[in-house]
Amino acid sequence: MFLVVLNLGITFFLFLWAPRAKIPTLPDQTSGHVWAHGTVREGVRNLPLWWLLFSGAMFLAGFTYLVLYPGFGSHKGILGWTSHGELARDEAINNAKMDELLERFRQYPIEQLANDPAALQMGGRLFVDNCAACHGRGGYGNVKVGAPNLIDDDWLYGGTGADILASIHDGRSGLMPPWASLGEDNVKNLAQYVLSLSDSPHDAAKAAAGKPLFTTCAACHGAEGKGNPALGAPNLTDHVWLHGGKLEDIEHSIGGGRQGAMPPWNKRLTNDQIRVLAAYVYHLSHQGDAAAGQGHAKR
Known part of the structure; x- marks a missing residue:
């Protein structure tokens, strides 16, 4: 922070001093420095007003920031803002929305929850974060590590909602x-x-x-x-x-x-999250059911 303030102070001094500095110039308003055998000459002109106003506004914003927010030594900022406080407020808002959503999810059996778009969106994210490393992002499994394909309807330990829930919650060996x-x-x-x-x-x-x-x-x-x-x-x-x-x-x-x-996921995920994840896995193996039903209706 010392370096930040030092840099800000030096640049502000230069900002105030430079427009008033007297630079020796030739009658043609050049400094005398030339390149390309005199074809290119260095001119000396005052900075445009818009540049001075814009730069002044940036310095004002910088000083104002140091007053409003913490960071200048032990100064806590007149707004009383902290990153921990903002995180806590955001988490509280998110948890309130999540609790309302999960309360609705608890009312459905897993087989019915597998048709809820909001549950599938949440379950899809949980699947990518926790299951995709072995089963693949699309759930097609991995023969090399013996991770089953979750897209088909072939199950080692049963494919009902309760079976899948038990597999995720308690793990399998x-x-x-x-x-x-x-x-x-x-x-x-x-x-x-x-x-x-x-x-x-x-x-x-x-x-x-x-x-x-x-x-x-x-x-x-x-x-x-x-x-x-x-x-x-x-x-x-x-x-x-x-x-x-x-x-x-x-x-x-x-x-x-x-x-x-x-491995069992009951140490990493909550019971509500496991139910949503089980519904998503159930959905993966029954994606053809809806298409078949639509085909029946069309016929």
Whole structure:
């Protein structure tokens, strides 16, 4: 602040002194300095009145600012303004608006809240801030980290509003143990059988050899491979793959196992925010419902 005031004082002194300074000039009102063999000469003219008035107004504004606001030593400013006070007032206004909005949101179940434009706008921002790092900004998931696609209607732990709310609030932890102990050939045969469950291209002979081995997997994935939401065991009969559906991906999943964890967000977000976020995630997987309904109406 000392440097600011010093600079302001020096420039104000120059502003007052410069218009009165006497600069030696030649009869043609030039200083005698020439360039380009005399083609360009330095003229000496008084500053225009508009420039003097404008600069004077800027100095007046600067001095007035130091009087009105804090910053000049221990001077608190005659307006009593502080950045903390302004922040507190803005937060109070924002919280009042937010409380009114959240009170309305609490009256709806998550499935209905997923159709509220204001809730979706808020949920979209919460999703970008908290979920996009793993699931992607558009919610399409990330095979590399095992983050599920939230746009489809395939759910590891159930896709109702209550299921999604529980996943966000409490987090999820999934573990598939490695089955390398079965032997390399058995792992390959079992991978072929898993491919056959979804009618994907596979080696029928190896799939037949791997079928008896699937009893090891049925405890979690079910005898028909349709999964188990209570355990987070994926459905193996569709074409949705959490860690990739290529043969080498499946062989790696069986032989090396997989482990995934979604952290609980109840320490970072409020219950109201989690409900709005759950409604947004529910909306992501049901965007086609509205379009289908409109198509029905048109027909």
